Amino acid sequence: MELRRAFRLNGFLMLGVFVLLIIGIVVESHALSTGADGAARTVIGVAMAATILAAVLAASGFITVNPNQAKVIQFFGRYIGSVNEAGFHWVTPLSSRRGISLRIRNFETQKLKVNDLDGNPVEIAAVVVYQVVDSYKAAFAVDDYEDFVRTQSETAVRHLATTHPYQTDDSSTSSLRDGAEVAGELTTELRARTELAGIEIIEARITHLAYAPEIAQAMLVRQQAAQVVAARSRIVEGAVGMVGMALDRLAEQGVVDLDEERKAAMVSNLLVVLCGDRSAAPVVNAGTLYA
Known part of the structure; x- marks a missing residue:
């Protein structure tokens, strides 16, 4: 069954009719x-x-609906x-009414x-x-x-977590x-799960994400190691470029002629200085290049 409008009249108009019925009862009495x-x-x-019966029926039909609220009307169990x-409205007398909030919730x-x-x-x-x-649907489905929304939300979050890794290097x-992609998937899945209950999911986002305590320390060490390796790779890449530039400049300007053995020694010393994680302690050679 689909949502439909209930029969209703202006409440103030029917209030006037109710007052007339009361006056009629007084006159008849x-x-x-x-x-x-x-x-x-x-x-x-x-x-x-008959007037008293009409007044009772009229009095039982008054309802007040607040902003962003709906009243579901049932007449002896029938929607x-x-x-x-x-x-302020007047609806079918002797009917039951159930209030449903239409406000945005979170x-x-x-x-x-x-x-x-x-x-x-x-x-x-x-x-x-x-x-x-x-x-x-919210009242009867x-x-x-x-x-229902809470249970389906937890189910959707569990399903989302089992279908994605915590982090990945694969683009x-x-x-x-x-965040944005995962939030979109979660919102789409929740909309499909809650549609049958007449619920619209406006937004769903991850607010807490962390490794479980029993593996958090191990994963932290792993992440730190990955960062150290990445930093070292960048340092070595830069050091190799600087060493090559230094050798080219020395050769272009003719500052000193180095044989292959001395070039290898110079490259080794420069790489140690540039790639080391501590300050280098220079040693001054007071003799010749070969002694």
Whole structure:
């Protein structure tokens, strides 16, 4: 069954009708008390009973709908429509009404411990922003739409973590640390999961991502080692370029002629100085180049 508008009238108009019915009851009551004959009293009594019944029915139809709220109307268990317009309304008498908030809501999932695509245990949590767009589905498709959204959100976050590595050096593969791409996947999956409950997922983003405590220290050492290797590679690459430039300049300007053995010694010394992680201690040669 699809969402439909419930029958409704202007509440203030029906309030005026209700007041007229009350006045009618008072007049009829006064007529009965003035001592009319038997036939007239019977007619007045029947009219008064009908007026009281009409007043009771009229009084049971008033509802107030707040902004960004919907009222789901049921008549003896049967869904007859919803009222989404804010204001004072009059709907089918003797019906039951259930309020559904249409405001934008958000919540943060618990920190979940999941194994990522590489099998590493990680802790992950996400914030989900959602809104009810179909009050009928939210009221009748699931038992509790708030609990439904929370459960589906945790399920989607777990599935996302198991299909992506925590981090990767492969540019063709996305990791959990790729915030925008991962957020888009999570939002798309949650929209598909919660559509049947009349929920629209506005946004879903990862708010917490870390290795589990039992492997966090090992992964930190691994990351530090990778950074050290990358830094050393860059240093060696630069040092080789500087050594080559130094030899070329010496040859161009004719400062000194070096044989292959002395060039090798110079290259070795320069690389030690440039690639070392400590300050070099120079040694002054007071003799010849070969002694």
